[in-house]
Amino acid sequence: MTAIQMQMLNVGGREIKFNHRPGKDSACGVFWMGGYKSDMEGSKVLVLDEWAEKTGHGCMRYDYSGHGISGGAFTDGTISKWLEESLAIFNRTEGEQIIIGSSMGGWLALLLTVAHIKAIGVENSRIKGLILIAPAIDMTKDLMWDKFDDEIRAGMKATGVYEQPSDYGEPYQITLDLIEDGKQHLFGDAMIETGCPVHILQGVLDDAVPWQMAVDLVSRLARDDVRLTLVKDGDHRLSRDEDLARLIRCVEEML
Template identity: 55%
Template sequence: MPNIESHRLVVGTGTQAREIAIETRPGSAPGIFWLGGFRSDMAGSKALALDALGAETGRAVTRFDYSGHGISGGDFNEGTISRWLEESLAVFATTKGPQIIVGSSMGGWLALLLVKALAAKGEKRAHGLVLIAPAVDFTHDLMLPSFSAEEKAALENQGFFDQPSQYSDQPYRINQALIADGENHRLFGGVIEAGCPIIILQGGQDPDVPQAHAIKLVTHLLHDPVTLTLIPDGDHRLSRDEDLVRLRDAVLRLAEG
């Protein structure tokens, strides 16, 4: 069984340079490429389940932390969709052959932006997408409508506010730069094309990305084969043992399809 290789990649130049931590398991194609969620890291249960699947099946697996996340360098408070997409593209460029891209929450949005950017360069290595509670356009569609008048005022006057999180003891800082930059990457309102099969896993009890959001995404995917699996009692993380089995099965279906 090949061992995991840990390395770092510098993305950006000058004051924008940051070191991105990457863990790669060598193996066969199609490989598995992991895109985590907002404030998550590559040591989470879903990412590790995918690494275990790679070890079991001999497939290559690539995981990494966005800047300001996990063990990567950079400041989370400088994070934007543009910045994290740039890092995703840079890490993807280190992979070889076709890849099954697995994106969770914000990673689902980044997965679709990644294949869009690759297609614009004529690169079609996406073998399939697995999107877990995909938070497409979340800065506009999910965040903005939930902000209170006080939070909106704080964004305008000081450029940020701190929001309590059910996933951490520390509040999440929401920056105006993140919200403003998200406007440059909105996908809803037009046809979304991935150029490969897509499997969506969505929890019916997800308080952060409601099932209606996943259905909305499906209505925009007009040219790709799409399977939406609604898990009635599933939450946002979808990290229970039975959820991880569904994730493994989804990846294997695409790999063997």
């Protein structure tokens, strides 16, 4: 795969590193939005980047502040900051884009889409479609605060942070600022207007985002062209060879 020079964008004083593979002519691009504590070197996004190079489509990938090689401390991150960064990077793209959001990136992808439509109108939207992989919608409430017991909540209020054990390496440092900031971005039970097709990929064996959340999300997406693929033996990451092949098929079908 041909390497693309890493670039940097200053967003609110934070140095956001991104990698943009230009597409040929007016080909639709893919826009990757990673998960909580992930980076732009994961297997899913690298497969997408390789596919983009082979097919002549554009590919944009980046690290949120406090993630990967971008600047800032992870514990300073909030949904508001990561959404601001995502919108700034999205505005560096041209033409139609398929947004692919994984886990927290699925929530941010929906927030970005709503903000994009609000800014320019659904008729002018450049978002051709959304592919959401185990979307962690409203995660600061539904998957964090609401699941914490009284002891954890009291500890967070005292210290401002909770170190949640993780199966993927070091503990996740979840801050009270993240929880409080997330409140202004919750979708709750409201309908969500995307203005474009949506395809959700969800592992039934996901131990981080229950598959029932994906089923509930389908009912709250306002458009009719919504698909849900439940992978019965799939986990949260959906990074096996067959999962990666399925992701590429989803992109090609949406194109």
